[in-house]
Amino acid sequence: MLTVANLSKRFGGVHAVQDVSFTIPRGCVYSVIGPNGAGKTTLFNLISGLYTPTSGSIGFEGQEIGGAAPDQLARRGMSRTFQNLQICRNLSAIDNVMVGAHLTLNSSMVAGMLRWPGLSRADRACRERAAALMERVGCGAFIRADAAAMPYGALKRLEIARALASEPKILFLDEPAAGLNHTETHGIQTLVADLARSGLTVVVVEHDMKLVMSVSDRILVLNYGRRLAEGTPSEIRENPEVIAAYLGADAEED
Amino acid sequence: MTHHPDQSLPRSRQSISGPILGPGSRRVVGLAALAAVVALLPLLLPNAFYFDVAIRIAILAVNGIALNLLMGYTGQISLGHAGFFGLGAYGSAVLTTHFGWAPLPALLAAAGLTAVIAWGVARVILRLRGHYLAMATLGLGIIISIVLGNEAAWTGGPDGMPVDGFSLFGLTLSGERQWYWVFGGLLIATVILAQNLIDSPAGRALQALHGSETAASVAGIDVGRRKIAVFVLSATVSAMLGSLSAHYSGYINPGIAGFLQSVELVIIVVLGGMASIYGSIFGAVVMGLLPQILAGYEGWDSVLFGVILVVTMIFLPRGVVPSLATRLRSAGVTGKGGAAC
C-alpha cells in the first residue's frame, strides 16, 4: 500500500533520514521504532507531506506522492496524529473531530455563508458521527467540552478521533502512548488493535516496547536516520544489531 | 461499537445521552435581540446627531466583524485593514466624480478592484506570521493612505474630496434616518452571513487553521488558499462598506485609510473579543460612543481612553464579551455548557 524507496532528508548538514526503504502492506499494523533522534518523526513528516524529501520516493497505492502537500495527501486517504499534540484549542472537542471530517463536507465559503440547502443537515450528521468516534476512541465524556479544558490523555485520544474522522485508508500514529501512564497506555494498545481489526492500515511510531510488540505485524527499526532492521516482532526481538543499538555500550561491555 | 473501560476518565457517560450542543442553537435569540435593538433604537434617538452616531457604530461593527473573521477566527492579524475601507471609499468617489458612474456600479467595481488587490497582496504576505504579518499589513495600509494623499489630481490630496449621495433607480438616499435603515439592515445581514460562515464547515476550517495550521493541513484543509480567501472576503466587505459610508458622509479624506483607523478596528476586535461576532458589535459601540462621551475632556480623553484599554485587557484579556460569557457560564447563570466541561 505504501512503498518508501531510498528516502533521505537533510537539514543543513544533518542527515535526519538517510536512504530508508520499506513497504507497508495493506491492513497491517506497522511500527517504526528506534532510539531518540533516530529520525522516526522526520520519516512521518516526510510521508505526510510536512517536509519535502531531499531525495528518494514515496509511493502510495501505486502513485508517487513525495513532495505533495499534506492536504492533498489527506484527499488520498492519509491521516495522522502528532507527537507534540496539534489540537485546536480555540475549538470545542467535538469541533476538533469534525475538522478531521473536512473533506467529507461541502466546505465552500459561499455555501457556508448562504447556508446552502442540505449543508446544515450534513453538518449535523457529521456531528453525530464525530460524537460516535469520540465514544469509540474512549473520550466520549468530553463530547461537550472545550478542547482547551481537556486533560492530556484525553487529547491524545481526541487526535485519534480527528484522524479517523477523515475516513482514512492509512493512519499514522506518532507516539500515541507518549506521556501516558500504564493504564492509559493499555487503553491505547486495545484501541490500536481494535482499529486494525476493522481493516485499517495503521503505522505507529512508539517508544513503549510492550505496546509495539503486542500490536505490530511488522516493525522497522531506525538508528541515526538509517534502516537498521525490519521484520516481525519476534525477528526484531532477536536481532543482535537491534539489541546492541537499544542497549548501547552496556551490552558490549557485558 | 466497542467500549473500553478507562479509569483515567472518571466522568460518567450520561452527559452524552442528551442532545449534542451545536453552535447554532443560541443564534436565533441573539439575532432577534439585535434586530429588536436596531428596530427600536430610532424611538430613543432624539435627533439626527444620535442617528449619525448609531450609523457610525454600525459601520464600525460591520468593519469589525469583517476584520474579526480574519483576525479572531482565522488568526491572521491585520494592522492595515482601514486601507481596504479607504480603497472602497475612494474607488467609489473617483468613479462617480471623475467618470460619472452611477453609485452602484461604482461600488461594485471598487469592491472588485479591492478584491483583486487584496488577493495579490494576500498571496505574498499570508506566508508571514505574528508580528511580521502585522508589520506587512501595517505597511500596506500606510502605503495606501500615502498614495491617496499624494495623488491629488484624483483624490484631492490630503484635504480630501466630496462624494455624491447614493442613488439607485432614480431614488436618492437622504438624511440620517434613511441611511440608518440601510446600515442597520447591513449590520443584521452581516451578522447572519458571518455566523452562517462560522458555523459552517468552511468556518470550522478557518478556526482550525488558527488553532493549528499543521493539524488543519493534515485534515485536508488547503491552509494557504483558505487564508487568502478569508483575507479577500474581509477586504472586500470593508471596501463595500467604505463605498457606502463615503456616499453617506459626503466627504472623504485619506485619514479614513490611515494607521489610526486600522488600529481602531483592531481595538474593536480585541476589546470586544477575538472570535466573537457580538464582541465586535460591543467593541464598535464602545469605540463609537467613547469619543463622543470624552469629547468635552480634551487632553484627558486620550488618557482615559488609554486607561480603559489597558484595564480591560488586563482584567478581561480575551475581550469583554467572551470573558464575561465564560464568567457567567462558570457561575452557573446560564446553566448549560458548564457541566459538560
Next chain:
Amino acid sequence: MRFFNMMVGVVCALAIGASAAQAPAADPVKVGAVLSLTGSASSLGDPELKTLEMMVDQTNRAGGLLGRLVELVHYDDGSEPGKANVLAKRLIEDDKVDMLIGGTTTGASMAMYPLIERAQIPFISLAGALVIVEPVKRWMFKPAHHDRMVGQRVMLDMKARGYTSIAMLSDTSGFGQSARKEMLNVAQKVGITVAVDETFNPKDTDVTTQLAKIKNTPGVQALFVVTFGQGAVVVTKNIAQLGIELPHYETSGVATREYIRLAGPAAEGVRLPAPVLMVAADLPDSDPQKKLSVDYVREYESRYQTDVSSFGAYARDAWHIWVNAVTQARSVDKAKVRDFIENTTGLPGTSGMINMSPQDHLGLDISALKIVTVRNGKFAIAD
C-alpha cells in the same frame, strides 16, 4: 444574550442621559466651534480656541449680544477631518448652535460643509485654502487670506526684487499641498520659474536632503518654503546648517513668535507675508487696523502668557464679522445673519479691511498682506 441586554441598556442610558444633560438652562446665544486642538494642526487650533474663549468673555462682559449671553461650545477634531464631520453634526443637531466657527484645516472645513448647507447655518472657516471661498459657497465665509493671495504676495515681492527662478519646498499636509498647487499656478502667471519643486513631511526631523538638492541646483535665486508650525522650524535650521544663502521666503503660516523662538538666529532675514498683527506697533496711528491689532495682542498675551499667532487673529476677525452681522440683523436668525455677513463692508480686522459680497466671501484684497522680515528676533515690516 445578557450582553445584548447590557448593550441596549448602555446605549439607551447614554442617549437619554446625554439628551437630558444638554437641556438649556438659560437662553444664551450659542456658538459652535470644531477646532484641531490635538494632532498635526494643534499649533493652529490652540490659539484659535484661546482667542474664541477670550472673545466670548469680552462680549459677555460688555453685556452680551442682543441682551443675551453668548456661550461657546467647542470640540476637538484631533486634526482628523472625518471627526469634524460628526462633531459638526453634534453641534448643529444636538447642541443647536446658532452659528459655527472652525475647521482649523481645509479638510475639516470641507468635510463639514455638506452638513452646513443642509442645516443652513452661517459658518466661518478658519482654514487657508482657496477652495473654501472659490467657488463661493452660500453658507461659508473666511476671514483669512487664502493661499493663492499669499502666493501672489510673495511672488510680487520676488518679482520686485528681480528673482525669476526659484525653488519651492512644500510640506505634504493638506495645507502644504493645496498651497503648493496655488503657488505653482501663480508662479506661472507672473512669469517665475519654479526650478526645483520638493516636498517633505511636516513631521520630518531632517530635510537637509531636499535642501541639498536645492542648494546644488544652479540658477535658483530664492527659496519659498510652504509649511507651518514645527516643519518650518526644522527647515529653517537645516537651511542654516547647509549654509544656504538664498533669500528665504515662508508663508503666513509661520507668522508666530514661537517660530522665531524655536528657530533662533537661523530665522534672521526670513521674509513672509503676514497680517499686520505682527507688526501692528509699527503702523501709523491713523491706520484703522492699528488699535484693534495692538489691543488684541496685548489682551491675548496678558491673558495667556504666551505669544500670539496669526491663527488666533483669524478667529478674532471671524468673531467680529459675526458679532457685526448679528448686531446689524438684531437677531440670530440664521438666514438673516448669513445675509448680513455677506454684506459686511468696511469692517477693520487684523487681516485688513473686510468688504464681502455675494461674489466674495473673503472680502480682503492683497494689499492687506504685508511683507515682513525677521530682524533681531522680531518681525518687522520689510524694506
Next chain:
Amino acid sequence: MLPELLQFILSGMTLGAMYMLSALGFSMIYNASGVINFAQGEFIMVGGMAASFLSAAGVPLPLACVAGVMIAGLVGGLVERMAVAPARDAEVASIIIITIGVSMILRGLTEILLGKRPHALPHFSGEAPLALLGATILPQSLWVLAAGALIVLGLSLFFGRTRIGKGVLATSYDRLAAQLVGVDVRRVLTLSFALSAVIGAVGGVVIAPISTVAYDTGMMLGLKGFVAATLGGLGSGPGAVFGGLFLGLIEALTAGYVSSAYKDAVPFVLVFIVLVLRPQGLLGAKPTDRI
C-alpha cells in the same frame, strides 16, 4: 555631485541613528518578552520632553539630559510593572492593545502636564555646522551618531559581560529554563522595559535640539523604529542597528534622487519586499517549528 551624495549620506546616517535607537528598544523588549511595544515612540518623546522642560526651567543642560533619560527609564519600568506584567498570559493581540493604550496615556499625560507646544533643547556644542568635503553636518548630528555608537557598544558589553545582561539573554532564549537556573525573570522583564525606555530616551534627548520635540512626536519615530527592527529581523541586536541605519539612508537617498513625495512610503514598501523575500527579516534567525 559628490558633495550632494555625501550630504544625503550624512543626513541619512543621522536619521538612521535615530531609527536605530528606536529599533533597539523594540528588539530588546521583543527579545525578553515577545511583546511588540507600540509605546516605544512615547519613551523617546518622554525623554526629550522631560529634558527640554527641565532645561527650560533652569536645570543645567547635562543634568537635564541625564534626568530626562532617567525619568523615561522609570516610566518604562513602571509601564512594565503596571500594565504589561499583569497581562503576561494574554494573547499577542491583547498585549499590542495594552501597549497602544499605554502610548495614549503617556501622550495624553504629557499634553496635560507639559502642554502641546513643541520644545527645543539647546545644541550640546554649538550650532556652527562643520564642513566635510563640500557637505555640512551639525555638531549635534555627531552627538546623535556618537550616542548611537555608545549605546550599541554599551549593550554588547552589558549582554556579554554582566550577570544581569546574560540573564536577559537567557530569558529571551527560554524563559522557563532561565527561571530554572535562577534568573529572576520578573526583574529581567521590568529591566528590559526600563532599558529600552532609556535607549529611546537617549535618542529623544540628542535629537531634540535638531528637530524639536512635542507630545505627539513619538508615534512616527516609533513606527519607523518598528519598521527598522522588522527589516533587520525582530529581536536581533545587529539587525536593529543595520535596519535603522539602512532605513535612514534609503529614506534620504529616495528623497534625494527619486521622489520626496513618496519617501515616507519607501520604508514600508521596502519592509514589504524584504519580508516577502525573507520572512524573518534580513538578519533574523529562521524560526523552526517542532511538530
